[in-house]
Amino acid sequence: MSEFERIPSIKKAPDEEYYVPGHRTCGGCGPALCYRLVAKAAGPNTIFIGPTGCMYVANTSYGCGPWRVPWIHAQITNGGGVASGIETAYRMLIKKGKYTGEQPNVIVMAGDGGATDIGLQSLSGMLYRGHKVLFICYDNESYANTGIQVSPTTPYGAWTTFTPSGEVIPEGRKHFPKDNAKVVAHGHPYLKYVATGSIGYPVDLMNKVRKGLAQEGPAYLHLHAPCPKGWQFPPDKTIEMAKLAVQTGMFQLYEFENGQYTLSVQLKERKPVIEYMKHQKRFAHLKPEHIEKMQAFVDAKCAEVGITVPVVAAAQ
Amino acid sequence: MGKVRRISGCVAAAEAVRLADVDVISSYPIRPYTGIMSELARMIADGRLDAELVYAEGEHAQLSIVYGASAAGARTFTGSSGVGVTFAFEVYSPISGERLPVQMAIGDRTLDPPGDFGSEHTDAECCRDQGWIQGWASTPQEVLDMHLIYYRVGEDPKVMLPQYVCQDGYFVTHILGDVQVPDEAQVKEFLPPYKNHHILDPKKPQIIGPQIEPCMGPPQQYQRKQAFDNINEVLIKAHDDFARIFGRRYDPFLEEFMTDDAEVVIFGQGAHMNTAKAVAARLRNLGDKVGVVRLRTFRPFPTDEILKRMSRFKAVGVVDNSAQFGISGGAGVLFSEVRTALYDVGDKVKTVGFVGGLGGEMITHDEFLRMFRKLQEVAKTGKVEKRAYWLPFEL
Ligand SMILES: Cc1ncc(C[n+]2csc(CCOP(=O)(O)OP(=O)(O)O)c2C)c(N)n1
Ligand code: SF4
Ligand SMILES: [Mg+2]
Numbered sequence: 001m002s003e004f005e006r007i008p009s010i011k012k013a014p015d016e017e018y019y020v021p022g023h024r025t026c027g028g029c030g031p032a033l034c035y036r037l038v039a040k041a042a043g044p045n046t047i048f049i050g051p052t053g054c055m056y057v058a059n060t061s062y063g064c065g066p067w068r069v070p071w072i073h074a075q076i077t078n079g080g081g082v083a084s085g086i087e088t089a090y091r092m093l094i095k096k097g098k099y100t101g102e103q104p105n106v107i108v109m110a111g112d113g114g115a116t117d118i119g120l121q122s123l124s125g126m127l128y129r130g131h132k133v134l135f136i137c138y139d140n141e142s143y144a145n146t147g148i149q150v151s152p153t154t155p156y157g158a159w160t161t162f163t164p165s166g167e168v169i170p171e172g173r174k175h176f177p178k179d180n181a182k183v184v185a186h187g188h189p190y191l192k193y194v195a196t197g198s199i200g201y202p203v204d205l206m207n208k209v210r211k212g213l214a215q216e217g218p219a220y221l222h223l224h225a226p227c228p229k230g231w232q233f234p235p236d237k238t239i240e241m242a243k244l245a246v247q248t249g250m251f252q253l254y255e256f257e258n259g260q261y262t263l264s265v266q267l268k269e270r271k272p273v274i275e276y277m278k279h280q281k282r283f284a285h286l287k288p289e290h291i292e293k294m295q296a297f298v299d300a301k302c303a304e305v306g307i308t309v310p311v312v313a314a315a316q
Numbered sequence: 317m318g319k320v321r322r323i324s325g326c327v328a329a330a331e332a333v334r335l336a337d338v339d340v341i342s343s344y345p346i347r348p349y350t351g352i353m354s355e356l357a358r359m360i361a362d363g364r365l366d367a368e369l370v371y372a373e374g375e376h377a378q379l380s381i382v383y384g385a386s387a388a389g390a391r392t393f394t395g396s397s398g399v400g401v402t403f404a405f406e407v408y409s410p411i412s413g414e415r416l417p418v419q420m421a422i423g424d425r426t427l428d429p430p431g432d433f434g435s436e437h438t439d440a441e442c443c444r445d446q447g448w449i450q451g452w453a454s455t456p457q458e459v460l461d462m463h464l465i466y467y468r469v470g471e472d473p474k475v476m477l478p479q480y481v482c483q484d485g486y487f488v489t490h491i492l493g494d495v496q497v498p499d500e501a502q503v504k505e506f507l508p509p510y511k512n513h514h515i516l517d518p519k520k521p522q523i524i525g526p527q528i529e530p531c532m533g534p535p536q537q538y539q540r541k542q543a544f545d546n547i548n549e550v551l552i553k554a555h556d557d558f559a560r561i562f563g564r565r566y567d568p569f570l571e572e573f574m575t576d577d578a579e580v581v582i583f584g585q586g587a588h589m590n591t592a593k594a595v596a597a598r599l600r601n602l603g604d605k606v607g608v609v610r611l612r613t614f615r616p617f618p619t620d621e622i623l624k625r626m627s628r629f630k631a632v633g634v635v636d637n638s639a640q641f642g643i644s645g646g647a648g649v650l651f652s653e654v655r656t657a658l659y660d661v662g663d664k665v666k667t668v669g670f671v672g673g674l675g676g677e678m679i680t681h682d683e684f685l686r687m688f689r690k691l692q693e694v695a696k697t698g699k700v701e702k703r704a705y706w707l708p709f710e711l
Binding site for chain 2: 044045046047049056057060061062063064065067068069070071072073074075077078080081082083084085086087088089090091092093095096098099101104121122124125128129
């Protein structure tokens with residue numbers, strides 16, 4: 001890994017923006033906030049790859065887009081492949097004296113569909129070949145752009161248009177979600193840096209971007225990105241949802257290097273999952289037994305990465 | 317002036333890629349095109365080619381990799397066969413739509429079933445309308461030459477479109493022929509370096525492939541069509557320069573064989589036409605006025621050339637080496653398109669469709685003989701009793 005400049009605080013973050021106004025994402029869109037932070041941290045010598053999803057469609061309507069750096073559309077299926085080609089091309093053009101300039105940062109901004117489901121093979125191919133690419137999944141926990149359908153990262157019990165709650169299937173979504181950071185972390189020999197991030201913790205997120213870009217090979221970031229439209233909470237509550245997800249352990253913030261998890265925030269205690277779920281209408285149909293199942297699942301996920309603090313309900 | 321080597325169609329394609337100084341190649345194995353990539357891998361390992369061979373995880377990835385690499389300014393190459401060609405389908409239109417002059421070799425193979433590795437044009441013809449230049453070579457020499465010519469045409473600023481260079485599986489990919497391999501200086505004179513003003517470069521930020529509104533669709537598609545309309549002019553010029561520099565002249569659209577006073581001709585593309593020529597030559601010895609027309613450029617389909625040059629025949633038999641079920645005319649896509657091209661001459665030229673060589677079978681001398689005889693009968697009686705024949709069952 002090469003040296004990189006850490007951002008010490010939000011006040012000392014660079015002023016320059018590379019993801020600028022002029023798009024039509026929903027008010028309070030978590031993925032759009034992700035983009036802004038990622039672009040700020042990465043700086044001008046960057047090429048973005050945007051697989052189909054909200055961050056393609058809502059950003060590039062009318063033939064223009066909000067980036068001050070180059071951006072290219074990829075299919076929802078092939079963010080990793082397109083990035084592999086771009087990274088290889090620059091490496092070869094520089095080697096053959098056909099391009100004078102530094103190797104650019106190559107960053108894929110894929111949704112959970114584009115990263116964990118239909119685009120997973122492309123991601124894995126890119127990681128295993130060792131391309132120097134930062135692959136980011138902005139996880140809004142659904143196929144949002146097609147109108148909120150279940151994806152592998154949709155939480156247990158969440159309503160989507162493909163997982164409605166009804167008499168026969170009261171909880172709606174029956175499966176527990178896929179954990180993509182763990183899917184990729186083991187088994188790709190050149191992948192030395194895997195981390196999770198959250199827009200509720202922007203300085204941490206930006207530093208993870210920089211650290212990912214400083215790797216000699218690929219890096220994978222999985223970012224929690226609340227989606228007011230899909231999760232059905234008011235748009236001014238996006239950051240609150242992001243923070244509550246971490247505070248309840250619904251989303252665990254860590255870095256994974258050399259086979260070790262390093263936690264990014266030190267929680268003193270965890271809030272019960274209901275504190276997070278109760279704000280989002282996508283969970284409104286759930287019964288107490290479903291919430292219990294969710295709590296047990298989250299407890300186990302937390303234990304996996306070393307979050308051992310007790311769950312403490314707020315005093316009434 | 318280069319040297320003559322006895323090589324297969326696969327090796328000839330690899331030689332062209334080496335001579336074109338390609339930067340990024342993406343591979344995935346499937347017979348029969350695989351030999352192209354093995355040869356390129358060997359060249360890279362031996363230091364004869366300075367390119368990176370990216371081992372894609374499938375054909376969809378192969379095309380995705382060259383899409384990205386071409387958009388970053390690299391000259392690129394990929395290839396496939398059979399179900400590999402169809403597995404990559406999603407990415408063909410984005411490549412031509414973003415006007416990236418990627419080149420892909422197709423060594424023809426049947427789709428499944430039958431999973432017998434045999435050659436059929438069905439695979440490559442599936443992707444005929446995706447905005448790629450497409451043509452068939454019939455010998456290893458023509459393979460090498462067509463790869464070089466297509467890079468030049470596809471990368472022309474008036475065109476900027478990707479290209480499929482097709483060769484019949486086994487009949488060309490695996491059979492050796494004497495090939496004049498040109499030297500690098502000749503190729504440099506013929507093929508300028510790849511330059512696209514529309515690439516990803518942090519020094520000149522651009523957005524490639526944004527969403528558009530419906531009203532912006534027609535002009536975008538029309539531009540792609542206009543680029544396609546420019547191909548013929550560029551193709552003709554490239555063939556002229558090619559003849560001047562390399563000393564080999566091809567007709568860019570249609571190769572005619574013994575057609576001067578021919579009354580009936582067989583029309584087709586690829587290596588089966590070599591057999592058709594042998595049969596035509598034999599029939600000429602017997603005094604029959606027969607010939608062969610071999611299509612070299614399939615996309616853009618040379619409608620006007622066909623209309624102009626083929627309306628002098630009494631009967632045209634179109635050979636399709638492909639399975640296209642339920643297609644208009646009842647044979648294959650070549651038959652359907654030749655009939656459309658000849659529509660304006662009216663009933664003067666009779667057309668008959670023949671589907672042959674499926675599953676990688678030879679189209680035998682005897683089968684071509686039967687086709688010629690059928691065409692002579694049609695020419696003589698002026699009647700087409702049956703429009704299309706699937707060989708060997710129906711003729
Ligand atoms: C091959 C293919 N299948 C389906 C679609 C339809 N589609 C467009 S956007 C989208 C949702 C993408 O979901 P995700 O990757 O999670 O991104 P999000 O929209 O949630 O930001 C889908 C399925 C497509 N574009 N391509
Ligand atoms: S649906 Fe969700 S992810 Fe998509 S633009 Fe709206 S808030 Fe953002
Ligand atoms: Mg999503």
